[in-house]
Amino acid sequence: MRNEVIDFDDLYVDHFIYKGEINMSAYHRHPYYELIYILDGRRQIFFPNGECVLSKENLVLIPPNSLHRTKSYSLSSQERIVVYFKKEFIEKHLCKEIRDITDTLNTPVVLSNDEMKKILPFFNNLITIFREPDNDLKEESLRMSFLSVFVEFIKILKEKPSYSNVISVKDSVYYDIIKYIDKNFQEKITLDELSERFGVSKYQLSKKLNLILGVSWVTYINTLRVAKAQNMLIESQSNVLSIAFSLGFGSITHFERVFKSITSYSPTQYINLVNNLNAINPEEGSK
Numbered sequence: 001m002r003n004e005v006i007d008f009d010d011l012y013v014d015h016f017i018y019k020g021e022i023n024m025s026a027y028h029r030h031p032y033y034e035l036i037y038i039l040d041g042r043r044q045i046f047f048p049n050g051e052c053v054l055s056k057e058n059l060v061l062i063p064p065n066s067l068h069r070t071k072s073y074s075l076s077s078q079e080r081i082v083v084y085f086k087k088e089f090i091e092k093h094l095c096k097e098i099r100d101i102t103d104t105l106n107t108p109v110v111l112s113n114d115e116m117k118k119i120l121p122f123f124n125n126l127i128t129i130f131r132e133p134d135n136d137l138k139e140e141s142l143r144m145s146f147l148s149v150f151v152e153f154i155k156i157l158k159e160k161p162s163y164s165n166v167i168s169v170k171d172s173v174y175y176d177i178i179k180y181i182d183k184n185f186q187e188k189i190t191l192d193e194l195s196e197r198f199g200v201s202k203y204q205l206s207k208k209l210n211l212i213l214g215v216s217w218v219t220y221i222n223t224l225r226v227a228k229a230q231n232m233l234i235e236s237q238s239n240v241l242s243i244a245f246s247l248g249f250g251s252i253t254h255f256e257r258v259f260k261s262i263t264s265y266s267p268t269q270y271i272n273l274v275n276n277l278n279a280i281n282p283e284e285g286s287k
Contacts, residue, residue, distance in 0.1 A: 006130065010089040011143055013130060014082040022078075023071040026215045026223070032086045034062040036070075037123060041078030045070045045108075046212065048178045052110050057120060060110045061153065067182065068108070081127065083146060093147055098154050105157075115156045122149045173198055174208050181217070185224040188248050191217075225249070226262045233271050240267045 006013045016022075027046070036045070037059040044053050045060060048067050054060060062068055064087065072078065090102050111119065126145040132138060177198050181189060195202045209217040225247040232243045244255035260266050265273060 006139075006142065008139060008143065010086050010092070011146060012084040013142065013146075014084070015080075015130065016082070017077070017079045019077040021072040024069040026220070027067045027069045027213055029065050029067050030084075031064050032084050033064060035083040035085075036060050036062070037081045037083075039079040039081060039127070041076055041080075042073035043070055043078060043080065044073045047108055048175045048182070050175065052108075054110070057116055058110070058113075059116070059119075059123070060108055061105070062108045063105045066106075066108055067178070081123075081130070085146070090150070093143075094151070098151065101154050101157060109157070111153075111156060118156060119149065119152045122152050173200060174205075174212055177205070177209065178212070181221060182224070185221050186228065186247050189221060222258045223262060226259050229255075229259060229267070230263070230270065233267055234274055243267075 005015070027048075036043070036054065038054045038056055040056055042053055042055045045051060046069050052060065053073055087102075090099055094102075122145070126142065126149055129138065129141050129145050132141075177194055177200075180194075180197075191202050191206060194200075195205050198205075200208075206217065209220075213220045215223075229243055229247055232238060232246075233240070236243070238246070240255070241252050244252050247255070249255035249258070256266055259270070263270060
């Protein structure tokens with residue numbers, strides 16, 4: 001596998017070349033936009049409302065906080081460019097009309113083949129700049145090139161009747177259940193409750209959720225709860241016990257065991273770790 005990275009404050013470009021399977025076993029989300037462009041091979045991407053397969057010269061834009069995971073579609077060689085950028089990047093460099101359209105994007109968007117023909121020259125220019133040797137102007141050139149890509153992307157979206165994507169939806173009831181879990185993970189959720197609420201047998205529900213999520217549905221809920229707990233431990237004044245109960249854990253012992261299994265730290269160790277890091281770099285801690 002070969003991996004090249006260029007990292008700016010508000011723009012991150014990653015170039016992957018590999019052969020064989022590289023899969024994400026579980027769903028994840030992040031607070032920035034992700035644009036995946038396939039240079040060679042195919043890659044399958046799963047979302048709570050469906051899935052798509054990207055092949056050569058296809059791309060998808062994934063908005064912030066959109067749940068997704070990806071997997072290799074075959075064992076053949078694959079190459080892709082992934083661009084991560086923050087909302088601040090758009091606000092800083094582009095006009096209000098484009099910022100307003102960007103703010104409406106709350107679902108992944110996949111361009112059709114005809115739409116890709118319009119954006120391809122702009123993306124090829126970005127790739128050419130990315131592959132140039134490092135020089136004093138490379139960072140700014142890459143940033144300006146990506147802005148051209150994104151402006152063209154927005155122009156294409158304006159011509160669409162809606163910002164819907166071309167993702168094929170499968171087993172929609174199970175994606176509805178995942179969305180329900182995402183919204184209510186702090187409450188007590190049982191397989192019996194989900195089965196009754198959505199009219200699906202417990203056996204089929206557990207089997208299908210585990211297949212779609214890539215992990216057991218219980219592990220998925222616990223991962224959401226621990227991610228929330230990490231924020232609460234640092235940002236709120238609540239103690240560990242109250243945080244555990246507010247996130248649906250029945251006991252402090254259960255909460256601590258789950259927290260450590262996911263983060264490798266106890267809640268107290270995690271707080272101390274973050275505090276020590278902030279003491280070393282106080283500017284990061286204040287952001």
